[in-house]
Amino acid sequence: MSAVRELAVERVEHLDPHDLADLCDATNAAIVDGGGFGWLEAQSRAALERHFGGILLVPEREFFIARLDGEVVGSAQMIRPPRHNEAQAFSAQLAHAFIAPYARGFGLARMLVRRVEDRAAALGMRVMNLDVRATQESAIALFEAAGYTRWGVHPAYARANGQTIPGYYYYKLLEVPGGRSTAEALGDIG
Numbered sequence: 001m002s003a004v005r006e007l008a009v010e011r012v013e014h015l016d017p018h019d020l021a022d023l024c025d026a027t028n029a030a031i032v033d034g035g036g037f038g039w040l041e042a043q044s045r046a047a048l049e050r051h052f053g054g055i056l057l058v059p060e061r062e063f064f065i066a067r068l069d070g071e072v073v074g075s076a077q078m079i080r081p082p083r084h085n086e087a088q089a090f091s092a093q094l095a096h097a098f099i100a101p102y103a104r105g106f107g108l109a110r111m112l113v114r115r116v117e118d119r120a121a122a123l124g125m126r127v128m129n130l131d132v133r134a135t136q137e138s139a140i141a142l143f144e145a146a147g148y149t150r151w152g153v154h155p156a157y158a159r160a161n162g163q164t165i166p167g168y169y170y171y172k173l174l175e176v177p178g179g180r181s182t183a184e185a186l187g188d189i190g
């Protein structure tokens with residue numbers, strides 16, 4: 001009989017050294033597996049600590065971590081438009097979502113995406129945008145199962161291993177709790 005695994009997702013404003021170390025290990029495992037979110041090669045611990053430390057300081061970014069049996073095994077970011085961008089204040093971006101290979105298949109990414117969407121909706125956001133390399137098949141399946149609509153393909157989105165890789169662009173409409181419906185708020189978007 002297999003043991004019940006403990007799944008958790010939380011929004012964090014800082015990371016203690018133990019969680020940061022686990023996050024760095026998870027990140028390098030994902031990079032080495034080929035599903036890095038931008039990085040193509042494993043990074044030093046110091047570089048990753050600087051990277052995540054910097055992200056936690058950016059006002060427009062919110063940071064979410066996933067835990068498996070208490071250990072940090074993945075993360076995602078929600079990026080809000082900068083304050084001067086009033087015309088797009090109703091939309092957010094889901095970026096850099098990943099789960100370490102050793103923690104995949106438990107439903108943590110689905111929880112992570114849902115948590116980021118719920119947070120965005122609670123802040124009054126009506127639209128979640130994201131983009132992904134066309135080669136990230138698991139992520140594409142995840143986002144499409146979660147109700148994201150693919151609206152565009154960028155033919156020269158990324159370069160990896162000497163190859164140019166297309167990118168897929170997605171959006172999903174969110175419902176704001178206690179607010180007008182998104183159909184009413186946005187009007188006819190075709």
Ligand SMILES: CC(C)(COP(=O)(O)OP(=O)(O)OC[C@H]1O[C@@H](n2cnc3c(N)ncnc32)[C@H](O)[C@@H]1OP(=O)(O)O)[C@@H](O)C(=O)NCCC(=O)NCCS
Pocket residue numbers: 030035036037095096097098099100103104105106107108109110111131132133136137138139140141142143145
């Ligand atoms: C995509 C990724 C985050 C999925 O993590 P995960 O925790 O294993 O995903 P979950 O267990 O929550 O799966 C949720 C759903 O996603 C889809 N999915 C996830 N992995 C899949 C796979 N290998 N094949 C097909 N569908 C998959 C399924 O719809 C799944 O639901 P189901 O199990 O009921 O069929 C993980 O594979 C990853 O980190 N990949 C590399 C990084 C990446 O591509 N990030 C996205 C771009 S920034």
